[in-house]
Amino acid sequence: MKLPKLAFIFLLLGCVVVYLTYVKRRFDSRASPLSKQHLQYTTKVDQHKRPTSAEVISDNFQYGIMFDAGSTGTRIHVFQFQMEPNEAPKLAHETFKAIKPGLSAYADDPDKCKAGLLQLLEVAKEVVPAGLWASTPLALRATAGLRLLPGEKASHLLDKVKAVFGESPFRNGPESVSIMDGTDEGVSAWITVNFLLGGLHGSETPTVGMLDLGGGSTQITFSPQDEKTIQTSPIDYVTSFRMFNTSHSLYSHSYLGLGLMSARLAVLGGIEGQPASNQELVSPCLAPDHASEWEHAEVVYKLKGQKAGEPIYDSCLSKVEKMIYKRVRKAEEVKDMEFYAFSYYYDRAVDLGLIDEKTGGSIKVSNYIEGAKTACKNMEAGAGDNPFLCLDLTYISVLLQELGFPQDKEFKLARKINDVETSWALGATFYYMESLRAH
Template sequence: MKRPKLAGVFLLLGVLLAYLMFVKNHYSASRPDHLTPHHRTADSRTTAAGRSFRYGVMFDAGSTGTRVHIFRFQMDSKEAPRLDHETFRAIKPGLSAYADEPHKCSDGILQLLQVAKSSIPPSSWTSTPLVLKATAGLRLLPGEKAQHLLDTVRALFLESPFLSRDDSVSIMDGTDEGISGWITVNFLTGDLHGDGPTVGMLDLGGGSTQITFSPQDEKTIQTSPIDYIRSFQMFNNTHTVYTHSYLGLGLMSARLAILGGMDAPPLGGSTELVSPCLPADFSGSWEHADITYTVKGQKAGEPVYEACLNKVEKVLYGKVMKASEAAEVDFYAFSYYYDRAVDLEVIDEQQGGTVTVSQYTDAAKRVCSGSSSARPLQSPFLCLDLVYISVLLQELGFPPSKQFKLARTINQVETSWALGATFHYMESLKNL
């Protein structure tokens, strides 16, 4: 009788052990590897399959739209972070379109916040910095209107589960925009961490344009205006750059000036603009800063290119400084530099390519004379835009033979200032 009793005890223990093993395995399988419990601090990291990750969310509030970049970084204490993944979404119009009714921008911001929430594990929300930086669109607004928009966004950010501070929502200084773009490009090319030379960055937006590069000649640093030279820490290295943002010299603002318009709405005045930079038989409408202008070409007189060149040179006279040494630096060029090269079919829209100053100039002469083979439905502003770009580049100190690299992405990552600004902000959190 003892044997059956003993066998029963062993059977009972076996069943109990099997049950405990089942519970343990089920619990382990039901918890995703990349999630860990409890609240996290700003220095916390998410681990998956032996890798360490951090996240950053950057809102780019531009003049024509608001874009969100959600970055996932693979961290290594001995090296710089590696960008592991980017999620990108965009909505229109830009924040400045809600200047008179700031509360109406909320729906779009909440829509983009939802994209961020769905892209980041909930366990990392409280440690993920959430930042919005507005660019030229808000810089050009009256201060009070811009502030109301920023306050609306700030309240939405504070209600979100992400890491948001007093400085999380701001208007980006044009110089910081240039520096952040420079960081992005050199991070993606690998030049930010190497011992070799870095590349320069040219950006032509709608309201402003930036130039940023790292001088190799001490004379450039000594002879440049003091506010054109900036030094900053990034990944345990100090970088010194020549950088300047020209507010009001972005392509759309420059168009208005060249056409003879004013940034301020006309008080009972005419919104009709007549310009030699437009085709002589052209008449149409153009909207800028919520004002719709009637734009017309000037009746045929002197050759269009020469007449337009004269207008552009007057607008740019004395407003741009030649950057010594820039002609010897390799540069990437972005935004409208890229778009107009695509219009001319000089580069592939998806792949990018290279362009020289003389290509812009030669194309301007062809387009303005009406002999261009560029796209049949080309913009009536193409002559004006190309003349402006070619003159601007020469005023910045680039010779006709200077070649620029044009790219929308590098290693499949968008070449905007957002990545560099995210790194810059995360660096600032280390000092808290």
């Protein structure tokens, strides 16, 4: 039976419409494979802008969560990395939050630290897509505050952290929670700096050395170019690791007791960890008419300047040189390498007015020397608001020379590189993620 011509035309048009609808649906489903499991955030150039769900979305992102448990507070860093095959990751975004006090404040009642940890974990839950929680590594690294606690108290605190982490939805295990030693801190900071500068991305960019001057310890870390440095250094000064499919050998050492506050106490004549009683510490590094109290590591010291004699700088220099004598090892090749310096190196350069507090800059060893001479001279005239500036600058200038840096050596000083904080947290996150892959 023949169909009317008009009916045939309608039938043909219907088939075309059905076919086009089918093709469109197939195309849409392939172009937008969004599911809750793959929903991730991406960011634009501003790394401090909080990503929103409207800023869509790619499969090649990974997250890492690092808790920095310091002496004065606990900080969370949630890093978002863009991952590409056979390439080093790129940092797409960092979320940061800090709370006080530090974990060590709960040494006598570890249960009380739980509330703060849970508060910071909520930050991670808001940032990391729920479908990726189970695969996102979570770690806590403690520094000076827990290092100084008696072993049993520190262990109880860490056990509490492990219990809280164990109840979280993020990936964690036996190595997730630990106390960093000084060398780990130095290596992690070196990784951070060189990652941000592009030296770990498989390019021809050379790596830079790292100097950090904290309150209780100071670190030097660099990648030796001269085999003699590795051969002649003590075995515990050299460490090797693999990062982004490349092996690295580093010279890294932390000098405990030579951080600026500990060194200041030693030069003044005090002894770390011992009660000050009522004894006055009399020092030529202070103004002759100076009298004050100074608190360090929860001990209050009475300080007094020495009566005027020879110039303050010369007297103070002699004291500093005696204190540091044979406590620091020289590394010959550092004089020819580029170095970045952080923490109190940075702060005292700001005090001298030689760098901008926000943007940083460059400084030479000779600048610290001349700054020390000026600060000490000003104290003789009773000028200056900082009674320790003469001592601190004298110590920094001697320390750098003892480490092997000549007076004309220039350092770069920075708190941020490419708008990212130069802390050890980023490097420690990479280091932990690499160890998980290795296992």
